[in-house]
Amino acid sequence: MALGERGGWDKSESRYCGVETDFNDDMPHLLSFNLSSGGFDFVVASLMDPNYRPSLMEKDIGGGSHVLPFAGSDLVLSPSQWSSHVVGKISSWIDLDSEDEILRTDSETTLKQEISWASHLSLQACLLPSPKGASCANYARCVNQILQSLNNMQGDSWELWNSFRLLCEHHSQLSVALDVLSSLPSANSLGRWLGEPVRAAIIHTDSFLTNARGYPCLSRRHQKLITGFLNHSIQVVISGKLNHGVPSVSLDSALDHTGTNVESSQRHSLRPYLDYIAYLYQRMDPLPEQERFELSYRDFLQSPLQGHNPLFHIISDEFCTIEFSNYYLSFQPLMDNLEAQTYETFEKDSVKYIQYQRAIGNALVDRVPDEEASSLTTVLMVVGAGRGPLVRASLQAAEETGRKLKIYAVEKNPNAVVTLHSLVRLEGWEKTVTIVSCDMRCWDAPEKADILVSELLGSFGDNELSPECLDGAQRFLKQDGISIPSSYTSFIQPVTASKLHNDVKSHKDVVHFETAYVVKVHSVARLAPCEPVFTFTHPNFSTKKSNQRYKKLRFEIPSDTGSAMVHGFAGYFDAMLYKDVHLGIEPSTATPNMFSCCASSSVCFVESYFDTGLQIPAWFAIFFPLRTPVCIRPGSPLEVHFWRCCGSTKVWYEWCVASPNPSPVHNSNGRSYWVGL
Numbered sequence: 001m002a003l004g005e006r007g008g009w010d011k012s013e014s015r016y017c018g019v020e021t022d023f024n025d026d027m028p029h030l031l032s033f034n035l036s037s038g039g040f041d042f043v044v045a046s047l048m049d050p051n052y053r054p055s056l057m058e059k060d061i062g063g064g065s066h067v068l069p070f071a072g073s074d075l076v077l078s079p080s081q082w083s084s085h086v087v088g089k090i091s092s093w094i095d096l097d098s099e100d101e102i103l104r105t106d107s108e109t110t111l112k113q114e115i116s117w118a119s120h121l122s123l124q125a126c127l128l129p130s131p132k133g134a135s136c137a138n139y140a141r142c143v144n145q146i147l148q149s150l151n152n153m154q155g156d157s158w159e160l161w162n163s164f165r166l167l168c169e170h171h172s173q174l175s176v177a178l179d180v181l182s183s184l185p186s187a188n189s190l191g192r193w194l195g196e197p198v199r200a201a202i203i204h205t206d207s208f209l210t211n212a213r214g215y216p217c218l219s220r221r222h223q224k225l226i227t228g229f230l231n232h233s234i235q236v237v238i239s240g241k242l243n244h245g246v247p248s249v250s251l252d253s254a255l256d257h258t259g260t261n262v263e264s265s266q267r268h269s270l271r272p273y274l275d276y277i278a279y280l281y282q283r284m285d286p287l288p289e290q291e292r293f294e295l296s297y298r299d300f301l302q303s304p305l306q307g308h309n310p311l312f313h314i315i316s317d318e319f320c321t322i323e324f325s326n327y328y329l330s331f332q333p334l335m336d337n338l339e340a341q342t343y344e345t346f347e348k349d350s351v352k353y354i355q356y357q358r359a360i361g362n363a364l365v366d367r368v369p370d371e372e373a374s375s376l377t378t379v380l381m382v383v384g385a386g387r388g389p390l391v392r393a394s395l396q397a398a399e400e401t402g403r404k405l406k407i408y409a410v411e412k413n414p415n416a417v418v419t420l421h422s423l424v425r426l427e428g429w430e431k432t433v434t435i436v437s438c439d440m441r442c443w444d445a446p447e448k449a450d451i452l453v454s455e456l457l458g459s460f461g462d463n464e465l466s467p468e469c470l471d472g473a474q475r476f477l478k479q480d481g482i483s484i485p486s487s488y489t490s491f492i493q494p495v496t497a498s499k500l501h502n503d504v505k506s507h508k509d510v511v512h513f514e515t516a517y518v519v520k521v522h523s524v525a526r527l528a529p530c531e532p533v534f535t536f537t538h539p540n541f542s543t544k545k546s547n548q549r550y551k552k553l554r555f556e557i558p559s560d561t562g563s564a565m566v567h568g569f570a571g572y573f574d575a576m577l578y579k580d581v582h583l584g585i586e587p588s589t590a591t592p593n594m595f596s597c598c599a600s601s602s603v604c605f606v607e608s609y610f611d612t613g614l615q616i617p618a619w620f621a622i623f624f625p626l627r628t629p630v631c632i633r634p635g636s637p638l639e640v641h642f643w644r645c646c647g648s649t650k651v652w653y654e655w656c657v658a659s660p661n662p663s664p665v666h667n668s669n670g671r672s673y674w675v676g677l
């Protein structure tokens with residue numbers, strides 16, 4: 001492993017560093033020199049003599065068009081050496097959009113031959129030269145043709161890349177390698193790439209500065225960029241010649257990265273650059289514990305309504321792929337019941353309960369003045385009590401503030417009620433807590449409450465039907481009673497998220513493009529600040545109230561971003577519990593260190609798979625995809641429409657883009673995705 005150990009558990013591919021090499025027909029030597037002696041993990045190497053031109057070959061050998069144009073054979077390396085240590089560098093002279101017909105034809109023939117050869121060798125990737133001019137249609141057509149028939153290849157300007165991938169229909173096996181030059185564009189412009197399928201960053205030795213001791217180093221901006229890449233599983237490739245007068249090694253030998261003596265004459269000339277990248281890698285902050293446990297969730301789509309169902313299985317490898325059963329798709333948060341493991345997951349989120357305890361304590365103090373603290377009893381109802389953590393938080397708040405409480409714990413899940421009864425017995429709360437096994441929407445309460453406490457929120461706030469449940473429950477809240485939460489708001493922002501887009505697309509149907517997913521967004525570019533979407537306030541005693549909502553939003557991307565692709569919207573929530581005590585995941589105001597509910601019981605399966613014995617999920621974002629990604633440009637705002645629709649049996653969202661290019665309205669009439677009442 002070239003870059004060494006980084007603190008924490010990191011299995012991403014960015015810990016491998018490659019080197020770009022010149023053409024050398026002695027591939028075994030090239031490999032041993034760069035890997036064994038040089039310390040690199042892979043080479044980016046030409047597979048074909050740069051002087052080769054099909055038209056010349058035809059002249060020279062009398063028109064034999066099927067002669068293999070390169071020396072050596074696939075036997076010079078073992079299959080695993082080819083696939084693990086070589087990335088094919090496609091001839092840089094090819095120009096498929098040249099005016100010169102011979103050059104164009106030669107280019108097409110060579111490109112196809114080289115990629116076919118690389119595919120035969122099972123290389124993991126090929127690096128294509130960037131288009132020569134502004135036009136790249138013929139190049140993209142050829143690459144797209146090749147991609148259609150490939151099954152084992154994974155294969156600036158942003159505008160050029162964008163034209164290219166549009167011509168290739170966002171093919172999931174088309175990735176980008178970025179050339180990192182000595183001058184960098186703005187941070188916003190660079191940020192766009194984090195949502196694109198960037199596989200490698202090629203740093204030319206010219207881009208390195210020289211430190212006081214003569215060694216190569218990078219500017220602060222370059223360092224930040226490279227560590228950002230490493231954090232997003234983007235591999236670094238060093239390219240160019242030794243440009244630094246690195247102090248010569250005084251002894252005849254030096255140590256390579258494994259500690260083995262290497263003759264100084266054989267020491268790889270680019271080793272100082274590799275050492276510097278390894279230094280940056282090792283210097284990165286160790287991943288915090290929460291991040292480590294969330295690694296396998298990064299950019300992994302879960303349906304929000306699928307969250308609590310055990311009937312699915314892991315079908316793939318370390319970065320697991322999960323397949324959902326049909327039963328899974330029919331899970332409904334109101335109609336179905338959560339399992340014990342899911343409650344256990346909620347209950348680990350200590351930050352959430354601390355916030356609730358603070359809010360309840362403040363409400364109790366506002367409701368009951370100090371002088372009446374020993375005579376007045378506050379009636380508090382926890383609606384959707386689960387296995388009792390909010391009952392406990394309420395009792396602790398009462399103890400802390402010296403207020404007297406009478407609690408009703410209302411829960412519709414009969415299985416959670418069993419545990420609730422045992423908790424009350426165990427803790428000796430019988431005199432204070434009354435358990436009600438009932439749906440809050442139809443409970444006939446014996447008295448009215450001063451405070452109504454609930455936690456029925458999803459990643460998008462109202463998406464688990466908290467408004468509808470609390471509308472049903474506020475019948476038994478006093479006119480001047482307090483609801484905790486008192487309000488919640490959903491937020492969205494446009495994102496570049498090519499991985500998520502391709503994952504949704506892989507289902508090859510409209511239903512998946514019209515579904516919102518819970519996801520730990522990582523490899524995404526957040527293109528504009530969040531905008532609020534829907535707000536619900538409780539209690540709401542108005543007779544004209546409706547839980548239908550409609551919002552038109554406009555997003556402007558900063559002018560120095562350049563153009564960018566919107567694959568969909570990341571969604572979040574923020575809930576005001578009571579006065580200034582809030583709870584939320586909207587990035588600019590997110591409650592720190594909050595773990596919680598939406599990741600659901602899938603957590604248990606994934607983690608038992610990893611055999612950690614631990615279960616630490618996160619309260620992730622929600623992702624609303626777009627069937628056709630939309631390209632946006634600075635100065636031309638993105639206009640988006642979101643609806644929350646309510647029928648007699650279900651609630652659903654619809655969404656569309658109106659400008660710059662109209663999209664279809666997604667999920668019309670809730671045909672693909674809804675929540676049952």
Ligand SMILES: C[S@@+](CC[C@H](N)C(=O)[O-])C[C@H]1O[C@@H](n2cnc3c(N)ncnc32)[C@H](O)[C@@H]1O
Pocket residue numbers: 333334337338343346347383384385386387388389390410411412413416438439440441455456457469597
């Ligand atoms: C997100 S969980 C929160 C559970 C618990 N308060 C906690 O923090 O661990 C929501 C709970 O509300 C319950 N619930 C949802 N809708 C309900 C309704 N209409 N009536 C009663 N309980 C409901 C669910 O069964 C579930 O136990």
